[in-house]
Amino acid sequence: MKAITAGALAAVLIQPLVLALQWCIALAIRWSFGGKIAGTEFQTVPDPVTLGGYVLVVASVFVGFVGIPAFLTLKRRGKLAWGSALAVGFLAAAVPYGVVFFPLWQDVSGQNYGARWHGELVPIVVDGVYTPLGWLRYLESSIRFGIHGLTGAAVFFLVWRRLSKPSP
Numbered sequence: 001m002k003a004i005t006a007g008a009l010a011a012v013l014i015q016p017l018v019l020a021l022q023w024c025i026a027l028a029i030r031w032s033f034g035g036k037i038a039g040t041e042f043q044t045v046p047d048p049v050t051l052g053g054y055v056l057v058v059a060s061v062f063v064g065f066v067g068i069p070a071f072l073t074l075k076r077r078g079k080l081a082w083g084s085a086l087a088v089g090f091l092a093a094a095v096p097y098g099v100v101f102f103p104l105w106q107d108v109s110g111q112n113y114g115a116r117w118h119g120e121l122v123p124i125v126v127d128g129v130y131t132p133l134g135w136l137r138y139l140e141s142s143i144r145f146g147i148h149g150l151t152g153a154a155v156f157f158l159v160w161r162r163l164s165k166p167s168p
Contacts, residue, residue, distance in 0.1 A: 002163060003159070003160045003162075003163035003164040004068065004071070004160060006159050006160075006163055007155070007156035007157070007158075007159040007160040007163070008063050008064070008067065008068060008156060010155045010156060010158075010159045011059070011063050011067060011152035011153070011155050011156040011159075012056060012059045012060050012063050012152070013056075014151055014152060014155045015055045015056065015058075015059040015148055015151075015152065016051075016052040016055045016056065018147065018148050018151045018152075019051070019055055019148075022144060022147065026118070029118075030118055059148070059152065062092065062093060062096075062149070062152075063152060063156070066092045066093075066096075067089065067092060067149075067152060067153065067156065070088045070089075070092055071085070071088075071156065071157075071160075074088065082157065085153045085154070085156075085157045086150050086153050086154060086157075088153065089149040089150045089151075089152055089153020089154070089156075090146040090147070090149050090150040090153070091146070091149070092149045092153075093145045093146050093147075093148050093149025093150075093152075094142045094143065094145050094146030094149060096145075097141065097142050097145040097146075098138075098142040101138065101141070101142075102138075103130050103134065103135070103138055104130075108125045108128050108130075109128040110127065110128045111125050111127075111128055112125060112126055112127065113125050115137065117133065117136075117137045122134075122137070124137065
């Protein structure tokens with residue numbers, strides 16, 4: 001139980017760092033392709049302490065209600081390994097996001113709107129139909145959440161294995 005608790009805590013605490021790294025990578029890619037930093041979605045986020053608090057709360061809920069039960073299920077069925085843990089971690093974060101924010105759940109008939117994506121204003125819906133860029137934006141967001149789950153699962157599994165090994 002101690003190993004599971006320590007793994008869960010580590011999986012939660014890594015999440016603000018994952019978010020910071022994702023943003024640094026996005027900014028580096030944008031900068032390397034000559035994109036503008038000013039006027040992007042990065043200027044509309046809350047302060048880092050507030051955002052970090054949100055990330056910790058969401059991560060705690062996911063680890064507690066999805067991650068630990070998934071881990072225990074894999075362990076009970078004898079399927080617990082690095083590959084299965086990472087795959088389940090990715091899916092445990094990406095699938096709920098993908099279901100909740102699935103574009104076709106929203107009624108956008110007759111609407112037109114755009115949003116910022118990689119620093120540029122792009123059309124997301126045109127005449128009530130999602131554009132390819134709208135679908136790519138949705139897919140990228142799902143993958144970004146999946147990376148949080150994958151990283152949390154990796155850290156959890158690493159800490160759990162380290163602490164659950166019998167000492168010689």
